[in-house]
Amino acid sequence: xxxPGGAGTGAGASPAPAESWELRLYVTGRSPxxxxxxxxxxxxxxxxxxxxxxxxxVDLLENPRLAxxxxxxxxxxxxxxxxxxxxxxxxxxxxxxxxxxxxxxxxQKGDPA
Amino acid sequence: MASxxxxxxxTSVLAEADGGGALPKAPTGIRxxxxxxxxxxxxxxxxxxxxxxxxxxxxxxxxxLVAGAREYGEPxxxxxxxxxxxxxxxxxxxxGFDLDGLQRDGLLVVHAFQVxxxxxxxxxxxxxxxxxxLLDDTIERIGAKRVVLDTIELLFGAFPNQAIVRAExxxxxxxxxxxxxxxxxTGERGDNALTRHGIEEYVSDCVIVLxxxxxxxxxxxxxxxxxxRGSAHGTNEYPFLISAHGFVVLPITSVALDYGAPEERxxxxxxxxxxxxxxxxxxxxxxxxxxTAGTGKSTLGAHLIDSACARGERTLLxxxxxxxxxxxxxxxxxGLDLRHWAEAGLLRMWxxxxxxxxxxxxxxxxxxxxxxxxxxxxxxxxxxxxTHGPSGPEVASMLARQLDLLKASGITTMVTTLAHEDETSxxxxxxxxDTWLLLRNxxxxxxxxxxxxxxxxxxxxxxxxxxxxxxxDHGAELIDVYVGPAGVLTGSARLVQExxxxxxxxxxxxxxxxxxxxxxxxxxxxxxxLAVLQDDLAAERAExxxxxxxxxxxxxxxxxxxxxxxxxRWADPASHGEGGRR
Numbered sequence: 001x002x003x004p005g006g007a008g009t010g011a012g013a014s015p016a017p018a019e020s021w022e023l024r025l026y027v028t029g030r031s032p033x034x035x036x037x038x039x040x041x042x043x044x045x046x047x048x049x050x051x052x053x054x055x056x057x058v059d060l061l062e063n064p065r066l067a068x069x070x071x072x073x074x075x076x077x078x079x080x081x082x083x084x085x086x087x088x089x090x091x092x093x094x095x096x097x098x099x100x101x102x103x104x105x106x107x108q109k110g111d112p113a
Numbered sequence: 114m115a116s117x118x119x120x121x122x123x124t125s126v127l128a129e130a131d132g133g134g135a136l137p138k139a140p141t142g143i144r145x146x147x148x149x150x151x152x153x154x155x156x157x158x159x160x161x162x163x164x165x166x167x168x169x170x171x172x173x174x175x176x177x178l179v180a181g182a183r184e185y186g187e188p189x190x191x192x193x194x195x196x197x198x199x200x201x202x203x204x205x206x207x208x209g210f211d212l213d214g215l216q217r218d219g220l221l222v223v224h225a226f227q228v229x230x231x232x233x234x235x236x237x238x239x240x241x242x243x244x245x246x247l248l249d250d251t252i253e254r255i256g257a258k259r260v261v262l263d264t265i266e267l268l269f270g271a272f273p274n275q276a277i278v279r280a281e282x283x284x285x286x287x288x289x290x291x292x293x294x295x296x297x298x299t300g301e302r303g304d305n306a307l308t309r310h311g312i313e314e315y316v317s318d319c320v321i322v323l324x325x326x327x328x329x330x331x332x333x334x335x336x337x338x339x340x341x342r343g344s345a346h347g348t349n350e351y352p353f354l355i356s357a358h359g360f361v362v363l364p365i366t367s368v369a370l371d372y373g374a375p376e377e378r379x380x381x382x383x384x385x386x387x388x389x390x391x392x393x394x395x396x397x398x399x400x401x402x403x404x405t406a407g408t409g410k411s412t413l414g415a416h417l418i419d420s421a422c423a424r425g426e427r428t429l430l431x432x433x434x435x436x437x438x439x440x441x442x443x444x445x446x447x448g449l450d451l452r453h454w455a456e457a458g459l460l461r462m463w464x465x466x467x468x469x470x471x472x473x474x475x476x477x478x479x480x481x482x483x484x485x486x487x488x489x490x491x492x493x494x495x496x497x498x499x500t501h502g503p504s505g506p507e508v509a510s511m512l513a514r515q516l517d518l519l520k521a522s523g524i525t526t527m528v529t530t531l532a533h534e535d536e537t538s539x540x541x542x543x544x545x546x547d548t549w550l551l552l553r554n555x556x557x558x559x560x561x562x563x564x565x566x567x568x569x570x571x572x573x574x575x576x577x578x579x580x581x582x583x584x585x586d587h588g589a590e591l592i593d594v595y596v597g598p599a600g601v602l603t604g605s606a607r608l609v610q611e612x613x614x615x616x617x618x619x620x621x622x623x624x625x626x627x628x629x630x631x632x633x634x635x636x637x638x639x640x641x642x643l644a645v646l647q648d649d650l651a652a653e654r655a656e657x658x659x660x661x662x663x664x665x666x667x668x669x670x671x672x673x674x675x676x677x678x679x680x681x682r683w684a685d686p687a688s689h690g691e692g693g694r695r
Contacts, residue, residue: 026243028240028242028243028246031240031242033237033238033239033240036237040237060242060243060246060247061242061246064243064246064247064249064250064251065247065250067243067244067246067247068224068225068226068247071226071227072243073226073228073241073243073244074239074240074241074242074243074272075239075240075242075243076239077239087234088232088233088234089233089234089235089236090233090234090235090236090239090272091235091236091237091238091239092236092237092238092239093236093237094236094237094238095236095237096236098234098235098236098237099236101234102234102236
């Protein structure tokens, strides 16, 4: 449980190099919202989490039952699996500020960039 | 951002006015509900069921699915946003709904979503496509014909962007209709609207409102079909209950006309009372026995039970005021042995202190007993204790439902209630009963006696006479009362009056005999006098005749003498001589 402290409180410094971000993005096929979300997420990660992140894309049209198992009602849904705690961000991630707040990256926004 | 939903109002109004032919229906399997809707929910369409927390929305939906799966060969899908699947299964297992079993058999699928607003963070546009895909997949997989979404309005709380939620739900309802599944969507009752978020706007075919009121610790559940496009439906508020067997709607008004009317008579167990009622009670009818304290109401009930058990019928005795042991002891004192009927399994006694739980539960338990035990005769003893407290209308409605249930089950029922001197205070159920017996105490000369009258008895020529009701050590008996110029006499007054009457009669008899003797003697005397007078009369007549005869002889003699003298003088016939001379 080292993550929450570092990421959650945003201890002032940039994320520790060792820290890895496990992100999963649920989409449905190639719908415009899904495509936009993938693009928006990749752009944000490159900018704020370069070299520390891993994105998994899950297409619920291929396995609809996963929606019930993973409790995903809406798409796109981004789930931050690591660092804990798990965070869910719903939407096409077009609002970058909201995305960063949701990922609890907001405090770091101004510092390194 | 699906297209708008405006404009549906006008078309729905027109369609409603049109009426249309036989709309296909999907039976819910809920007793009473299919009756008031003429067969169930509109097939292939969505129905909105709305109500407050704990009003029974979820149960209605579940029962619809379970009945579909079990009885109508229509598998179903439940999507719940309220409870976890495990919790739901456990909750409804007590109602005999085996959700796990149905799921194993591929007749039901439950998808549970926990929507926790705190967990969801929004950034940009989204849609509910996963829900559509999941439903689509499940419907295909098990061939589902029924879908329940419970309670979909919770999504408004989970996602801050209300406009998107609204649009997506609107799209979902249209999608369900396209899939031609019969759906129930539940909503939370709003303050001034049918649902908190106005989703009734999207479900225009059928809207049902459930209501759960608590008043004076008495819970009452009601169901109303607010809208049912293209179908006739009962518009009343129908009481319903959640019994051990699920949801039961009691459509009092519609069922009331369907009762059978058996001609068979059932003895009350009191011979002379049967006689007063022209042979007893009609089977399946309802008798109200009202009376003041200690008038023998319970005894009448015990008689009915005793005679039914003696015929081998099952009986149910619901006690509101006493314990079974008390009743058994009390009835033994009037020669009725209820214990051996109980031991023989023909009598079931249920002591139900009404304050122990709500009337709702009471009704539910009664319904359960009727279903499980199947009594032919039921006695509800002492219902007046239900009416304590200011919740009169609820109690009356509740009793009406109980009586209705009993009547609908064809059970001959006797209800006893404490009534005060004022006859009309009998909690407004008198119109529901077929026969009304009134027991009264009549106090005079330092004693109280019981009087029984038949106030009404539908379909029966009944005696209008009051009878004295006497409790003996071998049961209740009815005795003719003394009705005379002094009024109605009972008890020892009647005995005294009867003795007095006997004495008076005797005296009168003696007097008459005396008078008769006197008269006879008078007649004999008069006859004797008459005979003497007649003798006198005869004697006087005879004397008169003699005198007249003598007179005639004397006249004739005188004539003869005169003729002879004339012949001597002129030798002419007497007549000529005389005539010529003049």
